Amino acid sequence: MPAADARVRLMELVDAQGVSLSGLSALLGRNPSYLQQFVRKGSPRKLEEGDRRTLARFFGVDESELGGAGEGGVIAPYIGQRRLRSEWADVPRLPLGASAGPGALAESEAPVGQLRFSARWLKAHGLDAAMLSAIEVEGDSMEPTLRDGDEILVDRTPRPLRAGIYVLRLDDVLLVKRVDRAGDALRLISDNRAYPEIERAAGEVEILGRVVWKGGRL
Known part of the structure; x- marks a missing residue:
């Protein structure tokens, strides 16, 4: 998936789940503006593999939707991330x-x-x-x-x-x-x-x- 499409898809997932880019950036151990810069300025040009994998697991989607090669299947969100999103x-x-x-x-x-x-x-x-x-x-x-x-x-x-x-x-x-x-x-x-x-x-x-x-x- 092209980087621009990955940014669009990320925002679709963010809006659907009602989470914030700064909160997701903190989840990745990044500074609060990391994902905002990725979406709005294209910097970094693409997500690092570890960050992409974490976000894919958080949202329960294949990595290909966020710019990765993907494995052809949807990844079920693991319990810790579901709990983080809803309770913490x-x-x-x-x-x-x-x-x-x-x-x-x-x-x-x-x-x-x-x-x-x-x-x-x-x-x-x-x-x-x-x-x-x-x-x-x-x-x-x-x-x-x-x-x-x-x-x-x-x-x-x-x-x-x-x-x-x-x-x-x-x-x-x-x-x-x-x-x-x-x-x-x-x-x-x-x-x-x-x-x-x-x-x-x-x-x-x-x-x-x-x-x-x-x-x-x-």
Whole structure:
């Protein structure tokens, strides 16, 4: 099958199953934009054999439908993938630290693993797995709410800003802070009172996502 036809077929399968390209990219251990780039930009030109096989098994189709030579038969989806699709969602863990380190929460960052969440739990909290990333907290500026080494779930869904804890970029530094409006400015507040409050013009602060969950060692 020509590569262009494989991209069309992949989108047909995605639409039929109600899954996302970013979620499937995470399933492959790729960065969230991997399959979007394949479909929209033709990069890579064709799927690697291992990725194609995994997707074929996920959808229960022959590899030939996704650009492979194929074996002339439909592959039944294995139980783990059926369960993943219906019951669980894997959220990519990005190799970034938020609080006192440089970096950016961007789709170009390759995941270093996944955290698995109940699809029902995510839906109950109004969260879309395709818009979530997990990163690690660095430093003590948000103690006792967030501690050094905690994992946080960041929701990148565009929403009106309201008071809460956000991951943001300020002066090329990635931070996690409690954010509130102060007129036309933003107040960046550390829960650890040893750190002073920061007030900056809204245009100087890039809000990357709202923190909606935390996990860590006792």
